Amino acid sequence: GQMINGNTNKNLNTPAKSNTKNGNKNKTKYTAGISYLLKQSKYFSSFMHFGIRLDVPINPYAKLSLKKDITLKYINIGLSQQLIMYRQEGLQEISQLSFDRKWNRVIQTSLINSLAWTDETDLFILRNNFVLYQKVGEEKGLTYSLGANAKFTPKFNYDSYDLSIGYRQILYSKWLYGSFAVGADYLKQ
Numbered sequence: 667g668q669m670i671n672g673n674t675n676k677n678l679n680t681p682a683k684s685n686t687k688n689g690n691k692n693k694t695k696y697t698a699g700i701s702y703l704l705k706q707s708k709y710f711s712s713f714m715h716f717g718i719r720l721d722v723p724i725n726p727y728a729k730l731s732l733k734k735d736i737t738l739k740y741i742n743i744g745l746s747q748q749l750i751m752y753r754q755e756g757l758q759e760i761s762q763l764s765f766d767r768k769w770n771r772v773i774q775t776s777l778i779n780s781l782a783w784t785d786e787t788d789l790f791i792l793r794n795n796f797v798l799y800q801k802v803g804e805e806k807g808l809t810y811s812l813g814a815n816a817k818f819t820p821k822f823n824y825d826s827y828d829l830s831i832g833y834r835q836i837l838y839s840k841w842l843y844g845s846f847a848v849g850a851d852y853l854k855q
Contacts, residue, residue, distance in 0.1 A: 712731065727750055734746070740767065742768075771801065825853065830849025
């Protein structure tokens with residue numbers, strides 16, 4: 667069946683909000699963008715995304731995504747690869763492995779594991795994220811997220827944890843939606 671909210675990609679880049687950590691300083695960044703399905707086959711799906719980070723100065727980006735979903739009896743396994751080019755930060759690469767389970771028409775859970783590298787910091791970052799999706803109506807949904815973040819500097823260590831809740835609603839047809847998320851980051855001292 668169809669996912670309640672798909673993978674909202676909280677793994678470092680959500681459609682509405684993403685957090686980046688520079689040392690101990692958190693900086694919230696808002697984005698707006700569009701996505702275009704390039705090709706869909708039984709083997710993979712490919713998308714092209716264009717958007718703008720709403721910073722000063724404006725920070726446009728282009729993202730190429732390849733995704734493969736493996737549907738099993740009780741669980742869906744998702745593999746994805748993203749290459750993102752930001753005007754200010756340069757290149758970012760994200761590899762993702764997710765395990766999704768739709769429990770009923772209203773509830774779905776996901777365990778999302780991401781490994782990212784950015785040209786700006788030249789660091790690898792690992793993110794483990796548990797997400798609960800709750801369908802509120804045919805066009806609305808809530809997302810509850812708990813995540814742990816680690817860096818390879820050069821040792822592997824978890825340096826922060828986060829909690830968030832999000833709201834998503836289809837605004838027009840089945841392609842235009844709005845989303846809003848609030849959360850808290852807990853830095854490991």
